[in-house]
Structures are given as structure tokens and as C-alpha cells.
Amino acid sequence: xxxxxxxxxxxxxxxxxxxxxxxxxxxxxxxxxxxxxxxxxxxxxxxxxxxxxxxxxxxxxxxxxxxxxxxxxxxxxxxxxxxxxxxxxxxxxxxxxxxxxxxxxxxxxxxxxxxxxxxxxxxxxxxxxxxxxxxxxxxxxxxxxxxxxxxxxxxxxxxxxxxxxxxxxxxxxxxxxxxxxxxxxxxxxxxxxxxxxxxxxxxxxxxxxxxxxxxxxxxxxxxxxxxxxxxxxxxxxxxxxxxxxxxxxxxxxxxxxxxxxxxxxxxxxxxxxxxxxxxxxxxxxxxxxxxxxxxxxxxxxxxxxxxxxxxxxxxxxxxxxxxxxxxxxxxxxxxxxx
Ligand code: TRP
Numbered sequence: 364x365x366x367x368x369x370x371x372x373x374x375x376x377x378x379x380x381x382x383x384x385x386x387x388x389x390x391x392x393x394x395x396x397x398x399x400x401x402x403x404x405x406x407x408x409x410x411x412x413x414x415x416x417x418x419x420x421x422x423x424x425x426x427x428x429x430x431x432x433x434x435x436x437x438x439x440x441x442x443x444x445x446x447x448x449x450x451x452x453x454x455x456x457x458x459x460x461x462x463x464x465x466x467x468x469x470x471x472x473x474x475x476x477x478x479x480x481x482x483x484x485x486x487x488x489x490x491x492x493x494x495x496x497x498x499x500x501x502x503x504x505x506x507x508x509x510x511x512x513x514x515x516x517x518x519x520x521x522x523x524x525x526x527x528x529x530x531x532x533x534x535x536x537x538x539x540x541x542x543x544x545x546x547x548x549x550x551x552x553x554x555x556x557x558x559x560x561x562x563x564x565x566x567x568x569x570x571x572x573x574x575x576x577x578x579x580x581x582x583x584x585x586x587x588x589x590x591x592x593x594x595x596x597x598x599x600x601x602x603x604x605x606x607x608x609x610x611x612x613x614x615x616x617x618x619x620x621x622x623x624x625x626x627x628x629x630x631x632x633x634x635x636x637x638x639x640x641x642x643x644x645x646x647x648x649x650x651x652x653x654x655x656x657x658x659x660x661x662x663x664x665x666x667x668x669x670x671x672x673x674x675x676x677x678x679x680x681x682x683x684x685x686x687x688x689x690x691x692x693x694x695x696x697x698x699x700x701x
Contacts, residue, residue, distance in 0.1 A: 371402065371403055371404040372402075372403050372404070372510040372511060373403065373404045373405075373406070373507055373508060373509045373510050373511070373541075374399055374403040374404070374405045374406070374509065374510070374511045374512075374513065374546065375405070375406040375407070375408075375503070375504055375507050375509040375511075375512060375543075376392075376396075376406075376407055376512060376513050376514065377407070377408050377409070377410035377413065377450065377500070377503055378407070378408075378409065378410060378431065379409075379410045379411075379413050379414040380409045380410070380411055380414055380424060380427040380428040380430075380431045381414045381417065381419070381427070382427070382566035383427065383430065383431075383434075383566065383574045383575070383576060384431065384434045384438075384574065384575045384576075385564055385565075385566060385572050385573060385574050385575065386554055386564060386572070386573040386574075386575070386615070386647065386651075387553075387554035387555075387563060387564035387565070387572075388575075389438060389575055389651075389654070390552050390554050390615065390618045390619070391515070391552055391553055391554055392513065392515075392548075393434075393435060393438045393439075393440070394438055394439065395548050396438075396439075396440060396445075396513070397438065397439030397440055397441070400440075400441065400444040400445050401444075403510075403511070404446075405440075405444075405445040405446065406445070406446045406448070406507055406509070406679060407435060407440060407445060407446070407447055407448075408447070408448045408449065408450045408453075408503070408675075408679070409428045409431055409432060409448075409449045409450060410450050410503070411424065411428055411449060411450050411451050412450045412451055412456060412457060412460075412499060413450070413496060413499060413500070415492065416481075416490065416492040416493045416496055417481070417485055417488070417493075418488060428449060429662065429665075429668055430576075430658075430662055432447060432449070432668060432671065432672060433658045433661035433662040433668060434575055434576075434654075434658045435447060436657075436658075436661055436671065437575075437653075437654045437655075437657035437658035437661060438575075438654055442671045442674065442675065446675050446678045446679050447671055447672065447675045448672055448675030448676045448678070448679045449672050449675075449676065450503070452672065452675075452676035452679075452680075453506075453676055453679045453680050453683050455502075455506055455680065455683035455684060455686075455687045456499065456502055456503055456506065456683070457499075457502075458687060459502035459505065459506055459683075459686070459687055459690060460495070460498055460499035460501075460502040462502075462690060462694065463498040463499075463501050463502050463505070463528055463532075464495050464498045466498075466528055466531055466532050466535075467495070467497065467498040467501070467524070467528055471497075471524060471527070472494055472495065472497060472498075475496075475497055475520060475521070475524070476520060477496075477517065477518075477520070477521070478493060478494060478496070478497075481493055496521075497521045497524050497525070498528065500521050500525065501521075501524065501525040501528045501529070504522075504525050504543050505525065505528075505529055505540040505541070505543075505686065506682070506683040506686045506687065507679070507682055507683065507686070508540065508541040508682075508686065509541065509543045510541060510543060510544065511543065511544055511545070511546035512525075512543050512544070512545055512546060513545075513546040513548060514545055514546075518545075519545055522543065522544075522545045525543060526542050526543065526544075529541070529542045529543070530542055536693040536694070537693070539686075539689060539690060539693055540686075552614045552615070552617070552618045553614075554611065554614065554615060554618075555607065555611040556568050556571030556572065557570070557571040557572070557573070557585055557586065557588070557589040557590065557611070558570050558571035558588070558589070558590050559571055559590070560590060560607040560608040560610075560611045561607055570585065570588070571585075572585075573585055573586075573647060573651075575651060575654055575655060575658065576655055576658065576659075577651075577655075579648045579652070582644055582647055582648050582651065583641065583644045583645075583648065585644070586612075586640050586641060586643055586644030586647065587640055587641060587644065589608065589612060589640055589643075590608045591606075591608045591609055591612070591636040591639075591640065592605070592606040592607070592608045592609055594606060597635040597636055598635070599613065599627065599628055599631035599632075599634070599635075599636070599639050600628055601613050601624040601627075601628065609636070609639075612639065612640065612643045613627050615643055615646075615647065616642070616643045616646055619646045619647055619649075619650035620646050
């Protein structure tokens with residue numbers, strides 16, 4: 364059978380526009396998503412509804428939502444092959460989110476580790492949205508009858524809960540939702556902080572984090588200051604347990620150049636960290652240069668961006684409406700006359 368949109372499995376992921384994209388997002392996720400479009404029917408959205416569970420500056424949120432869309436396109440997500448949209452443009456997310464709240468238990472939501480973490484970090488704003496965040500996330504996924512959800516480790520618990528909610532609803536009302544599975548990519552490096560190589564690269568640690576829009580000078584500076592290991596051998600060798608800093612730099616270098624660890628070890632034999640760190644920086648600068656330039660070009664083209672998110676919202680809305688109509692009928696709402 365031909366692999367058309369009707370027969371392809373559905374892949375969906377959301378990213379909160381709460382920070383700029385960094386090298387970890389790129390090498391670990393977005394770069395690899397571009398290749399999935401041939402095999403899957405892919406939906407990617409800016410999760411702006413989710414992001415206001417933490418207080419946002421409105422102008423910044425708007426800017427980042429569009430900048431993130433531009434960066435996705437620049438990373439290779441072709442808007443003709445993927446459905447790229449802004450979550451709040453498809454109001455079915457909020458509507459199904461409400462319904463699913465009524466099929467999600469207080470106890471389940473209370474057990475979410477992300478909720479507990481966020482409560483600790485935002486003690487002055489523990490709002491209801493933070494608590495019911497996972498039912499909205501379940502709505503995001505179930506509206507599109509997604510088969511797979513590519514997510515990191517931190518979102519696995521939310522994906523599990525989505526499966527439980529879908530199964531519960533299906534058991535009460537009959538088959539309504541596809542029960543999705545987390546998607547663990549075959550390729551994709553786990554990139555660690557440059558200054559603290561045992562934690563994941565994160566925007567909250569700006570010195571250890573390389574942003575896609577950083578200038579070449581900034582990138583070079585960050586790699587020069589990258590932490591290598593305090594061993595005395597000063598030798599580029601892949602040993603993640605003993606030498607996490609060097610292993611991280613090797614993963615980055617391997618991801619951007621396609622070279623294997625053996626090839627990298629051979630290339631830097633006898634050269635030491637002093638030569639290795641700037642070489643990784645240079646390779647990253649060259650890998651990100653076209654992405655940054657393309658993202659900047661797209662960000663300046665407001666009309667094009669608007670066309671992309673309009674088309675995305677129309678395509679997504681069509682699918683979302685179909686699921687929501689079915690759900691409204693199942694739970695017993697009177698059919699809408701218009
Ligand atoms: N919660 C996800 C995160 O913080 C973002 C997200 C929202 C998401 N809705 C989603 C991810 C649906 C996958 C599917 O990373």
C-alpha cells in the first residue's frame with residue numbers, strides 16, 4: 364500500500380515556547396524529526412497554552428512562539444511535509460482538555476513528578492493549570508489519534524498518564540482514542556551541559572548551553588570554557604563514566620561531523636584538550652551557521668510565518684474537530700445545530 368497521509372502512523376510532539384532552542388534540543392530531537400516526515404504523518408506545535416502555567420512576559424511569549432516556529436523550519440521541518448501550528452490557534456485543545464480533566468483523577472495528577480518540581484520552583488504561583496497540565500497534554504495527543512509521541516525522559520510519566528486516560532475513556536464509551544506510545548528515536552544524542560557535564564544541557568544554565576541563535580563568537584567562547592576532566596592524561600578518549608566532560612564533547616563532535624568515536628580519538632591523538640575544545644567549537648559553529656542564518660531570514664519574513672501557522676492550524680483543526688465531535692457525542696452532549 365502506498366504510504367499516504369491516510370495510512371501513515373501519526374507522530375506528534377509539543378514544545379513550550381518558554382525558552383530559545385539549544386544544541387541539546389537540536390541534536391537530541393529536532394534535527395532527527397526532519398527525517399521522520401517520509402514515514403510518519405507529523406504534527407509539531409508550540410505549546411503556548413501549557414507555557415502560561417508559569418508566568419510569562421506577553422511580548423516575549425509572542426516573540427518566542429514565532430521564533431521557535433522559524434527555528435523548526437530552519438532545522439529542516441518542512442511545513443509542506445509536517446503540520447506546524449500554534450496550540451492556542453486550535454481551540455479544540457482547550458475543549459478536550461476540560462473534558463479529560465473529568466476523566467483524570469486528583470490522585471494521578473498529585474503523583475506527577477513534574478508538578479511537584481514546578482511547585483517547588485514556583486511556590487508563589489501554584490495554580491490550577493500547573494496541576495491539570497497533564498490532562499491538557501493528553502488532549503493534545505489524543506485529538507490527533509497519535510500513534511507515537513517523541514519525548515524526553517522527563518515527559519514519560521505524562522505519556523503514561525495519557526495512555527491511562529485514553530484507556531479509561533475507551534473502556535467507558537467504546538473505542539474513541541488511539542492509545543499512544545512514547546517514541547524512542549533510533550538516533551539522537553543526549554547532550555550535557557558544557558560546564559556541568561553530568562546534567563543535561565538546559566537553558567537555565569546559560570554558560571553550559573549553546574543556543575541555536577548564538578553568534579559564532581559566543582559559541583567559540585562557550586567551547587573554550589567547556590569543562591574537561593581533571594584527569595592528568597589530557598587525552599581524547601571515550602570513557603563516559605570516568606571522563607564525562609570529554610565524552611560529551613566527543614558526542615557533540617560526532618553528531619555534527621558524523622565521525623565515529625574511534626575516528627575522533629585518532630584525529631586528536633597526542634593533541635590534548637587544548638586543541639580538541641576549539642575544534643569542537645568550530646565544528647558546531649559551522650553546523651549551526653546555516654540554521655542560524657535561515658532562522659533569522661524566516662523570522663524577518665512575517666508574512667511567510669503567518670502563512671505557515673495559518674495552514675498548520677487549518678490542517679490540525681480539521682483533524683481535531685473530528686475527534687472532538689466524536690467525544691462530545693460519546694459523553695452525551697446535544698449535537699451543535701450550526
Ligand atoms: N509537556 C511537554 C514538555 O514540557 C510539552 C508538551 C505539551 C507536549 N503537550 C505535548 C509534548 C504533547 C508531547 C506531546 O516538554
